[in-house]
Amino acid sequence: MRTCVAIFSLVAASGLVQAQSFNLQADWSDAANPNGPWSFTQNGVPLPHVNAWQQQLGGWSQPQPAWALSQDATNRLPMFMRSNGSETFAHDWAAGNVVVHSTDGFNGQGDGTAVINFTLPFDATFNIHGGVWIGRDIGRSVDWNLVIGGSTVTGGTVSSGDPYSSANPLPFASGFGGAGPLSGVAPAGTVIALTLPTHGGSPAGDFIVIDLTIDLQHTCIPDLNRDGVADQGDVDYLINVIAGGANPTGIDPDFNGDGVADQGDIDGLINAIAGAPCP
Numbered sequence: 425m426r427t428c429v430a431i432f433s434l435v436a437a438s439g440l441v442q443a444q445s446f447n448l449q450a451d452w453s454d455a456a457n458p459n460g461p462w463s464f465t466q467n468g469v470p471l472p473h474v475n476a477w478q479q480q481l482g483g484w485s486q487p488q489p490a491w492a493l494s495q496d497a498t499n500r501l502p503m504f505m506r507s508n509g510s511e512t513f514a515h516d517w518a519a520g521n522v523v524v525h526s527t528d529g530f531n532g533q534g535d536g537t538a539v540i541n542f543t544l545p546f547d548a549t550f551n552i553h554g555g556v557w558i559g560r561d562i563g564r565s566v567d568w569n570l571v572i573g574g575s576t577v578t579g580g581t582v583s584s585g586d587p588y589s590s591a592n593p594l595p596f597a598s599g600f601g602g603a604g605p606l607s608g609v610a611p612a613g614t615v616i617a618l619t620l621p622t623h624g625g626s627p628a629g630d631f632i633v634i635d636l637t638i639d640l641q642h643t644c645i646p647d648l649n650r651d652g653v654a655d656q657g658d659v660d661y662l663i664n665v666i667a668g669g670a671n672p673t674g675i676d677p678d679f680n681g682d683g684v685a686d687q688g689d690i691d692g693l694i695n696a697i698a699g700a701p702c703p
């Protein structure tokens with residue numbers, strides 16, 4: 425939990441600015457991966473696109489595009505898709521839902537765990553909404569874990585026969601970590617990851633349906649040297665970075681976001697440390 429503590433202890437300026445909402449379904453792309461802040465990966469590595477997942481093996485009456493290593497081979501898991509609604513088997517999701525098939529040793533040979541990554545595009549206060557359910561009832565189980573900045577903060581399991589469904593998703597807030605970890609402040613570049621491994625003991629992987637929205641509010645994090653306090657040390661840090669010095673915490677020295685790193689950023693930082701809104 426060390427990284428998690430570090431993230432949540434970041435001191436953010438109180439002022440706030442603009443909000444932006446990112447919805448997994450609405451933002452879906454079959455053209456690009458990563459797609460903006462989203463990426464569909466095995467163990468964090470973005471997967472290539474296929475035009476018709478299980479084209480030969482069947483299951484869809486119309487070609488179902490997906491992100492996966494192959495269409496029909498034994499490395500076709502994990503798989504990420506936005507359903508085209510032409511499934512020919514019993515399932516509990518609607519056209520337009522984002523569905524993941526977790527990997528397993530049968531059809532994910534040599535492959536990694538299904539992971540949806542969302543990388544914060546700016547310093548932000550984040551709020552994570554939504555939930556998951558198993559896509560069909562054939563005796564299998566899939567785990568979900570929310571991993572923020574490398575630390576697992578909450579998670580759970582959906583299983584064939586459990587009470588959760590499209591009509592009653594398992595909310596992320598009902599994970600073992602409760603609702604607390606679903607909001608916080610984190611710097612640009614922090615990865616919010618939803619990992620979807622096949623549950624231990626499940627005979628194989630299965631479809632899990634994801635309803636996920638991440639709301640962001642721009643904020644600024646005056647604790648530029650990431651030592652847990654916003655103070656003169658951060659002003660010194662920024663002055664040094666702007667002067668061409670080392671930047672071990674990897675901050676963007678353009679603190680006020682006007683496109684240049686200069687005295688205006690130092691002034692903005694001093695004001696923010698004193699309690700003013702983000703510049």
Ligand SMILES: [Ca+2]
Nearest residue numbers: 647651653658
């Ligand atoms: Ca500091």
Ligand SMILES: [Ca+2]
Nearest residue numbers: 678682684689
């Ligand atoms: Ca600036």
